[in-house]
Amino acid sequence: MALLRHLPNIITLSNLLLGCIGIIFAGWGDLISAARCIYIAAILDFFDGFAARALKASSPIGKDLDSLSDVVSFGVLPGILLYQLSASVPGIIGLEYAVLILPLLSALRLARFNHDTRQSDKFIGVPTPASAILVASLLIWLFSSPASIMPELNKTIVAAFALGLALLLNAPFALFALKFKHFGWSGNELIYVFLIFSLILIISLSYLGLAFVILAYILVSAVLALFKPKIR
Numbered sequence: 662m663a664l665l666r667h668l669p670n671i672i673t674l675s676n677l678l679l680g681c682i683g684i685i686f687a688g689w690g691d692l693i694s695a696a697r698c699i700y701i702a703a704i705l706d707f708f709d710g711f712a713a714r715a716l717k718a719s720s721p722i723g724k725d726l727d728s729l730s731d732v733v734s735f736g737v738l739p740g741i742l743l744y745q746l747s748a749s750v751p752g753i754i755g756l757e758y759a760v761l762i763l764p765l766l767s768a769l770r771l772a773r774f775n776h777d778t779r780q781s782d783k784f785i786g787v788p789t790p791a792s793a794i795l796v797a798s799l800l801i802w803l804f805s806s807p808a809s810i811m812p813e814l815n816k817t818i819v820a821a822f823a824l825g826l827a828l829l830l831n832a833p834f835a836l837f838a839l840k841f842k843h844f845g846w847s848g849n850e851l852i853y854v855f856l857i858f859s860l861i862l863i864i865s866l867s868y869l870g871l872a873f874v875i876l877a878y879i880l881v882s883a884v885l886a887l888f889k890p891k892i893r
Contacts, residue, residue, distance in 0.1 A: 666716060668712050668716065669709045669710075669712040669713035669716065669719075669723055670709075670722075670723055670726055672705050672708055672709040672712055673705070673706075673709040673723065673726050673727050673730050674726070674730065675705050676702045676705040676706050676709065676727075676730045676731070676734055677729070677730035677733055677734065679698045679699075679701050679702040679705065679734060680698065680702055680730065680733035680734030680735075680737065680738050681733065682698055683695040683696075683698030683699060683702070683734070683738045684733075684737065684738055684741055686698065687738070687741045687742055687745055688741075690745070692742055692745055692746070692800060692804060693800075693801055693804055693805065695738065695741075695742060696742060696796075696797035696798075696800045696801050697797070697801070698734075698738065699734065699735070699738060699739065699793045699794060699796070699797040700794065700797060702734035702735070702738075702790075702793075703734075703735075703790045703793065703794055706727070706730075706731065706734070706735075706790055709723075709727060710727070724775060725775065728771040728772070728774065728775050731767075731771055731789050731790070732764070732767060732768050732771055732789075734793065735767060735789035735790050735792065735793035736763065736764040736767030736768055736771070736789060736793075737764045737767075738793065739763055739764070739767075739792065739793045739796040739797070740760060740761050740763045740764035740767075740823075742796055742797070742800055743760040743763060743796060743800075743819060743822075743823050744757055744758070744760050744761065746800060746803070746814075746819055747759075747760055747816050747819040747820065750811075750814045750815050750816060750819065751815050751816070752815040752816025752817055752819075753816055753817070756816040756817065756820050757816055757819075757820075759816075759820040759823065759824070760819060760820055760823035762823055762824055762827045763792075763796075763823045763826060763827045765827070766827035766828070766830050766831055767789050767792065767827070767830060769830075769831060770786055770789060770830040770831050771789060773831070784835065784836045785833065785834065785835050785836075786829065786830050786831050786832045786833070786834070786836075787826070787829040787830050787832070787836065787879055788836070789830065791875050791878065791879075792826050792829070792830055792875075794871065794875055795826065795872055795875040795876065796826070798868045798869065798871040798872035798875070799868075799869075799872045801868045802867075802868045802869040802872065805868070806869070829879060832883075834882065834883055834886035835882065835886060836878065836879070836882040837851060837881065837882050837885055851881075855877070855878070855881065858874075858877070859874040859877070862874055862877075
């Protein structure tokens with residue numbers, strides 16, 4: 662039973678391991694495999710928290726370990742993927758390094774999250790796993806779809822995307838919660854509609870659909886935030 666109490670941290674370390682493996686894949690030039698490591702890491706990131714609550718094994722060390730792992734899997738790895746993408750397209754020499762703003766502001770977002778009591782039941786700013794999944798999904802689509810816009814890309818576009826995403830990580834608006842307090846329709850209308858919409862997008866557009874789901878989540882949350890008091 663004592664071993665079970667360490668299960669959440671083992672899952673968290675597995676998340677970190679996937680981030681490291683993804684970085685290795687990226688260094689080999691296998692960007693699609695590296696991007697897929699983000700998906701597996703995101704699944705592990707969900708289950709470490711689930712396991713900690715189920716086993717009542719939450720701890721300050723576990724929380725810090727989770728953020729440290731997320732910096733690698735959802736900050737450094739997406740940054741390296743964008744760097745490799747930027748290095749492969751035309752544009753101003755040296756501008757590919759601008760995408761490294763993403764891991765820097767991912768680390769800042771995670772550090773704030775650990776000490777922000779407002780985020781105990783909601784996210785303020787885009788969560789790093791969502792940011793990383795968006796990067797992974799777009800990259801897989803770009804490199805695997807014959808209809809992608811890859812020939813139109815340049816370093817400026819990639820840098821602007823990285824900067825915009827980095828700023829959204831620390832933006833002062835709350836994303837609407839995708840948590841059910843009960844499973845009835847009343848009070849959960851937005852969640853059900855969004856989940857059905859997301860399922861349709863993913864089934865019809867695969868990786869690109871998943872990217873659109875993340876973008877829609879950010880957009881809907883931003884619109885909702887306009888009608889609520891500004892977060893301080």
